Amino acid sequence: MNVAILHTRLRIEERLLSDALAARDATVELIDLRTVVFDPRADQRWRGFDIVLDRSVSLTASLTAVRMIEHLGLRCINPAAAIELCSDKLRTSLALEAASVPTPRTLVATSPESALEAIEMLDYPVVLKPTIGSWGRLVSRINDRDAAEAIIEHRDTLGSVNHHVYYVQEHIDKPGRDIRVFVVGGRAIAAITRTSQHWVTNTARGARAAGFAIPDSLADICIRAVESVQADVAAVDILECPRRGFLVNEINHSMEFRNSIETSGVDIPGCVAEYAISLASKKTHAAPFSRGGVSEQ
Amino acid sequence: MSNPMSNLMSTVSNPVQASDPVSGTCPECEGAVPFARAPLAAQVARCPGCGVELEVTSIQPLTLELAPQVQEDWGE
Numbered sequence: 001m002n003v004a005i006l007h008t009r010l011r012i013e014e015r016l017l018s019d020a021l022a023a024r025d026a027t028v029e030l031i032d033l034r035t036v037v038f039d040p041r042a043d044q045r046w047r048g049f050d051i052v053l054d055r056s057v058s059l060t061a062s063l064t065a066v067r068m069i070e071h072l073g074l075r076c077i078n079p080a081a082a083i084e085l086c087s088d089k090l091r092t093s094l095a096l097e098a099a100s101v102p103t104p105r106t107l108v109a110t111s112p113e114s115a116l117e118a119i120e121m122l123d124y125p126v127v128l129k130p131t132i133g134s135w136g137r138l139v140s141r142i143n144d145r146d147a148a149e150a151i152i153e154h155r156d157t158l159g160s161v162n163h164h165v166y167y168v169q170e171h172i173d174k175p176g177r178d179i180r181v182f183v184v185g186g187r188a189i190a191a192i193t194r195t196s197q198h199w200v201t202n203t204a205r206g207a208r209a210a211g212f213a214i215p216d217s218l219a220d221i222c223i224r225a226v227e228s229v230q231a232d233v234a235a236v237d238i239l240e241c242p243r244r245g246f247l248v249n250e251i252n253h254s255m256e257f258r259n260s261i262e263t264s265g266v267d268i269p270g271c272v273a274e275y276a277i278s279l280a281s282k283k284t285h286a287a288p289f290s291r292g293g294v295s296e297q
Numbered sequence: 298m299s300n301p302m303s304n305l306m307s308t309v310s311n312p313v314q315a316s317d318p319v320s321g322t323c324p325e326c327e328g329a330v331p332f333a334r335a336p337l338a339a340q341v342a343r344c345p346g347c348g349v350e351l352e353v354t355s356i357q358p359l360t361l362e363l364a365p366q367v368q369e370d371w372g373e
Contacts, residue, residue, distance in 0.1 A: 007339060008339070009339055009340075009341050009352060009364065009365075010337055010338070010339040010340040010341065010353075011341060015334075015337070015340075030337060030338075030339075032338065032339045034339075057371045057372070058368060058370055058371055059370040059371070059372065060370045132369075132370065133369070133372065134371065134372020134373050135371075135372050135373070137369075137372075235373065252372075252373035253373070254372075254373050255373055256373055
């Protein structure tokens with residue numbers, strides 16, 4: 001079994017995944033995407049791999065690489081379609097809505113005037129997010145009209161065109177924490193809570209992690225959420241609404257888990273490795289290789 | 298099976314091997330940056346002396362450079 005792990009920087013997660021795969025007798029190649037030239041006609045460069053794990057910290061590099069590699073007939077975890085759906089919060093919201101997965105109420109606007117209208121339709125406080133971004137960057141809670149006008153003006157004046165999409169979400173009065181559920185191969189394998197005094201409960205922003213036993217109802221929501229974005233492996237961020245229960249906030253296609261193994265008590269990289277090997281073993285995904293005249297085993 | 302990428306990329310075929318601890322030199326403060334396991338190309342590390350984030354840019358000789366700044370599209 002030959003597995004490629006794509007990366008741009010090699011973090012603890014990539015080493016843990018590499019170790020977990022090697023421990024299961026897979027041969028692992030760590031491929032720095034910054035060194036690669038992709039040729040859509042040169043599939044022989046990738047033929048030896050049974051499956052590809054994308055772990056690039058750069059969304060742009062991820063999507064570029066996975067699109068090229070899928071074109072050459074390899075199965076990637078996650079597929080490009082999943083990366084596209086997860087990385088764009090608007091597309092995630094639409095997928096969740098289409099699948100009737102509970103999620104915070106979200107409005108979208110493309111001008112400062114309509115953004116203000118959307119904010120006031122949801123009423124204060126609201127949360128304004130960039131549609132593309134991670135680790136809680138540029139996520140703003142807006143408590144009143146003064147703050148709304150200021151942030152909208154800043155984004156309109158200083159931001160790139162991507163920041164001219166105003167993704168406005170109702171503020172959920174969560175109990176000082178959110179829940180992160182790890183879903184691998186259609187199973188909710190582990191969960192943690194992330195607790196913070198700050199309203200942004202992201203471990204990248206200093207939140208404290210603790211283990212969490214997943215209720216069946218939450219597992220069902222998370223599995224459906226991950227199915228809706230076509231991901232194999234993902235971390236689902238959950239808000240606990242006092243009135244509506246569990247709401248899916250975001251889905252992360254390239255999850256970090258270094259702080260979640262001990263806290264959850266689950267060998268997350270081991271689960272990912274076993275799933276990747278199992279998926280590669282099935283080989284049902286490999287038909288596109290026939291384009292290049294290479295038969296599948 | 299031969300590795301199809303071996304001539305193309307900076308790769309390590311068996312990253313699980315144990316090895317003696319090694320250390321590199323921080324380009325910012327010139328302090329020692331120890332690695333508990335053999336470092337790999339592109340691995341990130343933090344200097345225990347000055348706290349900057351570093352990236353392994355060469356294994357032989359072991360070379361550390363300041364890691365790239367976080368980009369807008371980085372994340373999970």
